[in-house]
Amino acid sequence: MAHHSSDSRLLCSCFLLLVIIEPARLVSICNTTISGCECMLHSGNGYSVTVVYCLMSLQTVFNFSNFQNVSEVPPEPWKLNFVQYYDAFNRLSKNKETFPSWKAPIVIPGNIFPLLVAAKPRVNLTLYFQNVHLISIEKEAFSGMTLQSIKFIDTQMSSLPMDSLLEHSSSLKRIGIRRKWRNGTPIRPPQFQYFQALKEIYIENTDFNPPQLLDHTLYDLPSLTSFIMAKSTVVNVSANAFQRVPNLTQLEISHSGLQRIPLSVSHIRNLKSLNLTGNSIMDVTCRELDSLRGASSLQSLNMANNPFSCTCDLLPFIKWLVKSDLDLTQLRLPIYDYAYTLDVTETFTYSCSSPGHLRDTSLLDLGLVGYLQSNCSMQGTTAPTNHTTNDFAQNSTVTRLTVSITSAVIVLGIALLIVAVLMHRKLQIKWVGLFRRYDRFNGNCNQAVEQHLEEARYDYDAFICHHDSMDGFVADMIPRIEGEPNNFRLCVSFRDFVVGADELTNVTRALEKSRGVIILLDGEFITNGQCLLELNMACSQMISSVGGVARSGDGACLEPGSETRLLLVLMDALPVEVLPATLRALRDKITCLEWDTKDEERCWQQLTNSLRALRLEPVEQEETL
Template sequence: MKSIQQPRSLVAIIALLTVVVACGTSLSLRKKLECHRGCYCSLFKRERVVMRCSLFNLTGKPLPTPPKQSKNLNTSIYLENGTIPALLHNTLSEYSHYRIVILSLKNNTIRNIYKHAFSRMRYLQTLDLSENFIAEDILKESFYGIAMTPIKELNISSMNLTNVSDDFFEHLENITNVRLTFRNNTSEFPRDALQGLRHLTDLDFGGNRLKAINLGNASFPSLQTLSFDNNHFYEFPNLCSSSIFPNLKHLSIQWNGMRYLDRNYYSCLKNLTNFYLNGNLFPELKSNQFSMLPYIYKITLSYVGCAMHTIERAVFNNSALKQIFFRKNRIWFREAEIDMRVFEGCPSLELLNLNDNVFQVTTEIEFNTLFGDLTNLKTLVMGGNGLQSIPQVITRKLTSIKSLALYRNSISDLKPNTFENMTKLKKLFLANNEISTIDKQSLPKDLKQFEMFGNPLSCTCDMMWFVDWMRKDPETFGFHKTPQNKVLYNCSSPVIVKGVQLLDLKMSEISCLMDQDVKIITLTFSTLLTVFLVTGAVMYRYRWHIRYLIYMVRYSQRQEVDTADYEYDAFVAYSAPDRHWVIRNMLPVLEGKENFKLCVHDRDFEVGKLIVDNIVDAIEASRKIIIVLSNSFAQSDWCRFELNLIQRHVLENGQRLLVVVMLEEIDTRHMTKAMRAMLQTTTYLMWGEEEYARKAFFNRLRMLLRSPTRNAGKRRLSV
């Protein structure tokens, strides 16, 4: 017991040290500072100070003083959700002595701001005035002092600015590289007011009530990021009426409920790299929807599937495209109007997210059409797709993938060497599937991250290697991030360990080896039983062949030289259905006209004698053997047995003894190996109903039956 407890103690010590190190790291990243009463101050990485204050009332009182470290370090101050009636000319004067780069005055009931209130803040880069109800003319004048700061980001959202004047931003016209957030529930785009901000680089105009925009001859030459999220556009706004956004790189028009996506309205955005279209109601996506964007890098078209009924071929056709997010659309990728070549023309695609679409009935051929050309793909996400197995095209062709996510599916089995071609795979996510056991050979080598929780794991000895791996390398399974997640790695079977966490599972190598011995013994007896049953079945199946061998042993002791006269010129072997043909066609010619003596079993076999003995005696007493071959002959077990006896006799006495008559073409289903060999090595006569065919048939048959000296009865066995 002592030897067992020591490793556990070691694990506990390592876990404790991990917690200590983690806490120490956290403390080194964040340190609490002495702060103004009612506020919380901290130091991050010894290079940035943060002060947060809320629910305060500063009516007639000075603003909270930052920590002394703020004089030498960049400082962020958040004075939010309190009461600051006004910002007078000296309200912020104390802050001029500190390196304040971020100042948030959000939701403080501010109604008045003095013109020069911010003019002394020499380091201010981000200012948030949102959720204060400041009159337009007062706010406009406050921009005068803001323009004297190195401002880079200004938020004036939720301030009831529904209709601003054309000169609203006149004091900010000379500032450069600024981001403006303007979410004010306005229904009209302030084109003329914003046009004065020619150096504006980022504009967030989401959360308004725009249904359309009229840009006229406006121009925003410096704008790189534009957002119209959460407006009321019915169709995509025309951004190409003139050269309005020549340098736009990021465009977001999400959650507008748009029904129409006209490529001509954004085709002019030649520098666009990121295009966000989530949450709209497009009924269709057309071919080459984005092909005109030469530098496009990322497209998101998620949450758009509830109204979509048509997806054409090569929608995303663009050699520059690197990332596609097409998730949460619930699209059935097998419907008639959904073209499986939707990703055709994307040779550079590296990331594809298809979460929560439906591939439950998609075939391997269709998967190959969908993914076959995406050979540069590095990340593929297919969670919640109804997959019952991993599509083969992924594991065989998409060998550049580094991260593969297949969680929330119905995958139940990982076959050995499943990922043998995916040599670059480092992250594999298979959580919440139906996998019970994992073969060590089925996983790729050198996995850095592997998630398997939420599967009905069978905690048998076959999983011992997996448990050892989890204990040895818990970081691979994410335990270092959220240790409590280990409860999701529970045993589902056998019943005795159901609900037990894998890391708490007690399995020893000795007990598993004992189980292995039992398995070997069971397997051995099962194998012997199987061999016995199979042998019996084979003997029954080939009982005629065995019987043939027995009779061959009985007649194997024959003399090498046969000196007796032959009783018959030929023995005729035929099936019962062909008896009429033998009597009507063959006997009248060969016996009536040609005076050959034939042995036919209906007439010449000795009554009371075993049929097998009759056959053997008839063969021995005949100079030639005629086989009348037909489909009925090929299907008869007795005829097959008779054929085996004849072929053995022919092998011993020479191929010249055999004459094959083909009454009809033999169906390949009835052809045995013996018949096929006989037809390949023996020239046969084909019966025909025409008069000339009959004459030719009997002429050849007569020549084959005629001996060099008609009545010569002695012959040598040719072995």
């Protein structure tokens, strides 16, 4: 009997063991009784997704121990949504007046799905927090799972729990923060760092304290392609906010109170779309304009609906904007599932908000440029003289007429110049390349130099002919060429041109007062009408003045009549077929300097040697090339 009793107890133990263990291996997260969550299938337009709703309330704290036995999740795609329902029918209220100021608190412990840690293949997870107060997420909370996307909807929190999600830095692709109304507690400015797979970040209706983007807001995110921040509070962006984001192509900070253009955009080498619509930008500094020019891949720029102050300080930006070939009104590119927040009814306008007599005047009106140029002082730091609206309208009409006449003259001048060049080629006129090394000169040449310099009274050694995109290079050139030991004098449009004078008058004066002309030739230059006009004027003067080269012993000096010379510097590698007709006609008569960024010291030395040669004149000609 004792033996029988022992066998009975053993059988009971085995039976109890089976009762306890077997259900645990079969529990699905959709089992509401066990997990406390409900599963709902959402479908439409050929797409379906299962959403697991885990309901929060103030009356009960969500019991995460219910997940300890969960071993099954819905087939992909599926989403895990921690959400608070708060009306009498367990539905979200869409009425702002009934939107509660309280939210159910939630603290997510570590390893909430222990039975899924060893699942093969790993479980992919999309995570939502909706209308809850997120206290914290412990590290390794979703251990064993592949977190691909996380979204915070009307979620109260003090900061984004990015440190707790670093475990998923190689899988997390999308982060979204969205609030229906801006009545939540401000959060600390987010910093997204070291997430190697992160592609898209979207933030809407979110207040920050302090209201700025700090250093390394975006840092070491090699996969990031889009960062959108709309209707939030960002007054300022640090100069080092965006670093090591090589594939970021879309950057938007719109309707957020931004007061300055972020200098850090110049660090984003592949940025194609920049949207700063509807902020509080009143003016654009030189550094900010340089940062826009430094974004070499930029294709669209939307800065509409900002309260621009159309004073002399804004004139360089307006001129750049008018000449730019950027798309100035492109809408946000749709990404992920956030595109529905885009306000497609918004009207984009670039207009003056101040001073009063220019209010609502378009920044893209050519008449505004002429008006500001004619009323700004050399310093360009004050508002223009307060003329009436009729004065501006008259000025605008005159400017348009001037532009039309100037364009016609340019076309005619180019045609005549081409004919002249072809005729000179037939007469076999010999031209001289100037990029030669002049190391020693004999006594005769030195004497000729002294005699000729007494007769020639030039204000400048060279006039710099360049596109606006090369302003930064020219700014670097000035101290190198004009400083010790060279002491040359350059004529630069943005420094030496007379403000208010006609552009052609300024160029003509510069050519007459300069010994030589340095052409900085790049891709922007050959597509710009003003640059081509200056090139043709320079070539025309060269044709009428350049002679041969006189040699004496080991020395070499330029012969009389060659006061103005053309020094061509190739900044970009350009095929012959894209060169202007004038340069193609003269390409075998002019020696060019191909600028090499890896050997700049040699290039600077060769350029200064050529300028030094322009000061040397001969006594007599012995040989003509």
